Amino acid sequence: MRVVGxxxxxxxxxxxxAVRFALVIGHDVGLPDERALHWAESDAAKxxxxxxxxxxxxxxxxxxxxxxxxxxxxxxxxxxAGQVAEARRRGEWTEVIVxxxxxxxxxxxxxxxxxxxRATLEAWVKAxxxxxxxxxIDACRTGPVRSGASKGLRRAPAFDVRFSRQAxxxxxxxxxxxxxxxxxxxxxxxxxxxxxxxxxAGLRGAADVDRDKRVSLAEAYRYAYHRTVTTSFxxxxxxxxxxMSAELEGEGEFIVTSLDRASALLQVEADVSGELLVLDDAAxxxxxxxxxxxxxxxxxxxxxxxxxxxxxxGSRVWAGRARLVWGRSATVTAEQLVEQPRVAAMQRGASLxxxxxxxxxxxxxxxxxxxxxxxxxxxxxxxxxRLTGLWGVGLRLGGGSARALTPRWALQQVEVAGGPxxxxxxxxxxxxxxxxxxxxxxxxxxxxxxxxxxRLASADAGPVQTDGWTLGAGFQADAWVGxxxxxxxxxxxxAGMAVSWVVVSGQPRTTWxxxxxxxxxxxx
Numbered sequence: 001m002r003v004v005g006x007x008x009x010x011x012x013x014x015x016x017x018a019v020r021f022a023l024v025i026g027h028d029v030g031l032p033d034e035r036a037l038h039w040a041e042s043d044a045a046k047x048x049x050x051x052x053x054x055x056x057x058x059x060x061x062x063x064x065x066x067x068x069x070x071x072x073x074x075x076x077x078x079x080x081a082g083q084v085a086e087a088r089r090r091g092e093w094t095e096v097i098v099x100x101x102x103x104x105x106x107x108x109x110x111x112x113x114x115x116x117x118r119a120t121l122e123a124w125v126k127a128x129x130x131x132x133x134x135x136x137i138d139a140c141r142t143g144p145v146r147s148g149a150s151k152g153l154r155r156a157p158a159f160d161v162r163f164s165r166q167a168x169x170x171x172x173x174x175x176x177x178x179x180x181x182x183x184x185x186x187x188x189x190x191x192x193x194x195x196x197x198x199x200x201a202g203l204r205g206a207a208d209v210d211r212d213k214r215v216s217l218a219e220a221y222r223y224a225y226h227r228t229v230t231t232s233f234x235x236x237x238x239x240x241x242x243x244m245s246a247e248l249e250g251e252g253e254f255i256v257t258s259l260d261r262a263s264a265l266l267q268v269e270a271d272v273s274g275e276l277l278v279l280d281d282a283a284x285x286x287x288x289x290x291x292x293x294x295x296x297x298x299x300x301x302x303x304x305x306x307x308x309x310x311x312x313x314g315s316r317v318w319a320g321r322a323r324l325v326w327g328r329s330a331t332v333t334a335e336q337l338v339e340q341p342r343v344a345a346m347q348r349g350a351s352l353x354x355x356x357x358x359x360x361x362x363x364x365x366x367x368x369x370x371x372x373x374x375x376x377x378x379x380x381x382x383x384x385x386r387l388t389g390l391w392g393v394g395l396r397l398g399g400g401s402a403r404a405l406t407p408r409w410a411l412q413q414v415e416v417a418g419g420p421x422x423x424x425x426x427x428x429x430x431x432x433x434x435x436x437x438x439x440x441x442x443x444x445x446x447x448x449x450x451x452x453x454x455r456l457a458s459a460d461a462g463p464v465q466t467d468g469w470t471l472g473a474g475f476q477a478d479a480w481v482g483x484x485x486x487x488x489x490x491x492x493x494x495a496g497m498a499v500s501w502v503v504v505s506g507q508p509r510t511t512w513x514x515x516x517x518x519x520x521x522x523x524x
Contacts, residue, residue, distance in 0.1 A: 019087045020055065021130075022062035022097035023080050024048040025073055030103025030110035039186050040101040041066040043196045047099040050200055054257035054301055057097055070114040073100075077124040084130050096130040101196065104139045131170045134217065134254060138177035138195040140184050171248035175221060177228065179241040185232055191285045194240060198227035201288040203257045205300040213299055217254035227289065262301030264324035270296050271334040274313030281306035281321065311337050321488070338386055358384045360492060362519025364398060369511040370413050370444050370470075370504045374404035380517045384423055392423040396438065396476065411448040417441065417498065419476070432482040432490065442472040442500045474500025474511075482521065490521040 026044025028037040048064045051057040061083065063076050077098075084094045100121075103110035108117050125133065177184050177195030186193040192200075201207075203215050207223030225242045233239035259265065268276060268290070278288040278300065287307065288300055302324055309320040309332060318337035322330045361381040368376040378400020386392045397418035404411045421438030446468060478496025485491055494517045501510055 018056070018093045018095045018131075020051075020057045020061065020095045020097060021080055021083055021087075022048065022051045022055070022057040022099070023065070023076050024051070024063070024097075024099040025065045025068070025076075025101065026099075027067055027102035027111045029067065029112045031113065031115075034103050034110065037103065037186060038188065039192050040103075043101045043192050044099055046192070046200055047101075047196070049303070050203060050257070051097050051099075053263065053303075054203065054259065054261050055097060056258070056261065062097075068111070070111050070116045073111070073116065074124070077128070081124075081128045084128050088129055088131075093132075094130045095132045096128055097134075098125070099136070101138065101193070106140070109139070125172075132254070133172040134256070135172065135174040136177070136195075136199065137174065138184050138193050138199075140178065140182070171246070173217065173244065173246045173248065173254070175242060175244045177240055177242050179243050182240055184240060187231075189286070190231075191283070194232045195224060195228045195242060197286075198231070198289075199224040201227070204288060204302060205259050205298065206288045206290045208259070208298065211296045211298065213259040214255045215257045215259070217256055220256050257301070259299050259301040263326050264302060264304050265329040266300045266302055266307070266322055266324060267329055267331045268292065268298045268300065269331060269333045272311060272332060272337070273334075274311055277310040277312070278302070279308040279310065281308050309337065358386075358490075358521050358523045360384075360490075360519045360521035362492070362517055364400060364515055364517045366400060366498075366515030367513045368400075368402035368404070368413050369415055369442065369498075369500060369502065369513050370446050370509075371402055371404040371411050373406070374402040374411075376400035376402035376413070376415065376513075380515075380519065382421075386425075390424060390426070392425065394421045394423055394436065394438075395419070396421055396436070396440070411446065413444060413446045415442065415444045417443070417474075417476075417500070421476070430484040432484065434480045434482070435478075436480075436496075437477045438475070440474055440476050440498065440500070442474055442502060443469070444472070444502060444504075445469045446504070470503045472500050472502030474498055478515070478517070480517075488523045490523070492519045492521050493517070494519070 024044045024047050026041035028040045030036070044064060044066060048062065052059050052062060063080075065072055065076060080096065080098070084096060087094045100109065104118075107119075108115040109121065110116075125135065177193070184193060184195065187197070190197045199220060202220045202223035205213075205215065207215050207219040209219055209222075221242070221244060228240050228242055266278070273292050276288075276290045276292055277286055278290075279285060280287050282305065287302060290298060290300075292298065304324050304326050307322045307324065309322060311318040311320075311334075316339060318334075318339050320332060320337040322332055324330055359382075361379065364376075364378050364380045366376045366378070368374055378398060380396065380398035382394055382396045384392050384394035395418070397416075399414070399416040401412070401414045404413075417440050419438050419440030421436040423434060423436045425432060425434040427433075476496060476498040478494045480492050480494030482490040482492040496515050496517070498513045498515065499510065500513070501508065503509070
């Protein structure tokens with residue numbers, strides 16, 4: 001069982017400037033007989049990063065505790081109360097942000113072997129003389145469950161958010177990730193607790209319904225509530241239903257995060273509809289999920305880095321890639337997303353072809369077309385353009401040289417070939433399988449020297465050397481298997497056959513040339 005968060009988030013008070021403070025706590029370890037959590041401490045780090053990036057919290061007024069005992073939390077809360085009191089004496093409007101993530105039950109939070117009564121934590125919170133306090137508790141509200149599972153839990157009533165003219169004033173709001181007798185869950189796929197993951201995604205812009213680049217408490221709660229219910233219902237044995245209580249005075253609304261503070265922005269244009277998943281390209285984890293209605297551009301404030309985008313509408317899936325650089329914005333349009341096979345695109349760890357073009361080059365070993373023996377060593381290269389999730393077109397070029405010895409002749413050949421192809425591909429996890437079929441033009445230059453040239457020349461018994469060139473046409477077919485590598489690279493091994501019709505030594509000939517190719521491809 002887990003408590004993935006107590007968050008006392010401080011938010012903007014109308015148009016007046018506020019001094020914001022944050023205390024963020026995470027603890028993976030609970031009581032000795034409780035299963036250790038995987039993502040509680042990392043959730044705390046994510047929340048702290050969000051608050052310092054978008055929540056207006058200066059790092060000098062924030063603290064991050066990971067794996068610390070109850071005594072450390074008590075000291076941190078006392079220090080926070082002192083900082084807030086000092087700010088109030090200066091006449092400043094004060095707002096507080098605190099986050100706790102770890103194990104817990106109905107009455108206590110578990111920090112290793114220590115138990116922190118919820119009533120004690122509530123008293124500490126009340127002792128902080130902030131003007132506005134917002135509390136998020138992503139915590140179990142059941143009796144102790146030692147295995148971490150959520151069996152035998154009853155579904156709590158759904159909570160309908162009605163925030164009209166309730167926030168942005170003085171007072172305290174408490175939001176919990178579960179209803180009565182429910183268990184908070186964490187997800188290895190999300191690498192986070194369900195509620196905390198969706199709360200963070202919403203605060204980074206996914207919840208910005210009115211597109212004003214500010215995420216209010218009402219927007220964040222509605223988004224986190226509905227996404228938590230949906231994902232926990234499908235992944236856990238009992239769905240989580242977040243709940244809320246408020247003690248507020250005044251009018252306005254709480255603005256939790258401002259996207260204008262972000263170091264990098266991803267703008268999703270209005271022509272992108274359906275459901276959009278944003279995944280961290282390095283970790284392969286979901287950063288944000290957004291349902292797009294085409295009402296207008298949506299802005300997401302994300303950390304600098306590389307991201308994969310997966311758009312789903314009905315049974316069709318598209319994918320794209322975005323790179324966020326500090327101080328800049330990236331824009332995503334529907335045209336930039338390439339349709340994918342649904343199974344490959346939605347599979348965890350799958351290699352998505354997120355660019356329509358792919359270039360590849362490598363070495364080849366093939367049977368020479370004009371010589372009767374030897375191996376033609378050379379290079380092959382190609383360019384491919386994805387048209388749909390399955391089909392594509394491309395252009396192949398290649399060349400090689402070969403030498404051969406017969407009892408009478410030393411022969412040499414140089415050949416080039418190339419032409420258009422039609423491709424079929426299917427991704428299976430990180431492995432890509434493909435077929436290509438096309439036509440090609442062939443050019444061959446050959447030469448030969450008789451091994452008994454001196455004797456033949458003196459005897460005038462026939463030719464001592466030959467040379468010439470020829471042009472022809474044919475078909476090519478190959479199959480390949482590719483392995484996805486970092487940085488949009490793919491290691492490819494292919495085997496194929498080319499059949500061509502050429503004239504060799506004045507005689508028409510049908511040639512069969514099997515080939516092996518090892519290549520490196522890059523998607524762009």
